[in-house]
Amino acid sequence: MSRLNYADKIILAPMVRMGTLPLRLLALRYGADIVYTEEIVDKKMVRTKRVVNEILGTIDFIDEFDGSVVFRTCNEESSRVVFQVGTSDAKLALDVAKLVEKDVAGFDVNMGCPKEFSIKGGMGAALLKQPEKIKDILTNLVSNTSIPITCKIRLLPTIEETLSLANVIQNCGVAAVAVHGRTKEERPQHPNNNEAIKKIAENLKIPVIANGGSREIETYEHILRFHKTTGASSVMIARAAQYNSSVFRSTGKLSLDEVIPEYLKLCIEYDNVFTNTKYCVQMMLRDLQETPMGKRLLDSKIEEEIYQIWGLLDYYKEKREEFMKQSLKLQVTLPS
């Protein structure tokens, strides 16, 4: 597999709960060049076991204690998927990278999450003020893995501090750095500091991936405008893709009436967990949750109910039958 190149790319951002396999595949099919997984915390990931799922054609990382799927991936994305870890520990981060390195194209460290859970654990944006720890984590990953290493940061209070941090990161040998143009105190409704991203892009040799533009992104053309305004090598989109992943289509966005069924088909094909499917569709519907269809979704208690709303119950049943037959066949053909 050729090494993932981060220059001149349009990227699906990491998004907790949203960025599971169905959304990543849909984003790729609509035109995203690279897709990031949701952030998965190191301690959770290291207790998983890698399992080849022959029924679904996926690689699953299963929690050894509760049997849940912590990370599911497949061939279609393997050369374009970047695994994002939440970490504050160089050894654990490397353990996770070694666990997934044969199944993903890149490995990213989240240094931007401002949530209390991350900060308390010394992860996410807590790392921004700890250059020594950053060096520790990133150089250990760069020296001991075969896939490109990146990280995703936020801005520090001044541009000088941010540039100095960006240089520390570059000197660790990473392949690229994603920059969300807000400080950890700023919220999504604050304007994104595109100027700061531009300065960082001008100062670094490695590709800078601009992020934080969704407030002004409704269409593919807006993605291109964000790319141009920031002067960054690449762009990374979160909320605009969360609402409607067909924003990645260069030929124009589709209506949610088309996008949601496509998304749900992937949920069926990859046996996505009901609660995750429901949450993601709710996030796509936003205000439409108030419509009769939205209310039916909110009331749904089992996956069949969701598929029925979008006319996919027969497809769901057909696929379940296929999985069942496949599973019986595999049991029969397994060597005794």
Ligand code: FNR
């Ligand atoms: C995020 N963000 C995020 N960032 C990250 O590094 N790892 C993560 O797991 C998440 N999770 C997450 C979930 C959801 C639902 C949202 C909306 C956002 C932040 C995200 O990647 C991005 O930095 C910001 O949303 C700004 O980019 P946009 O939305 O303006 O394109």
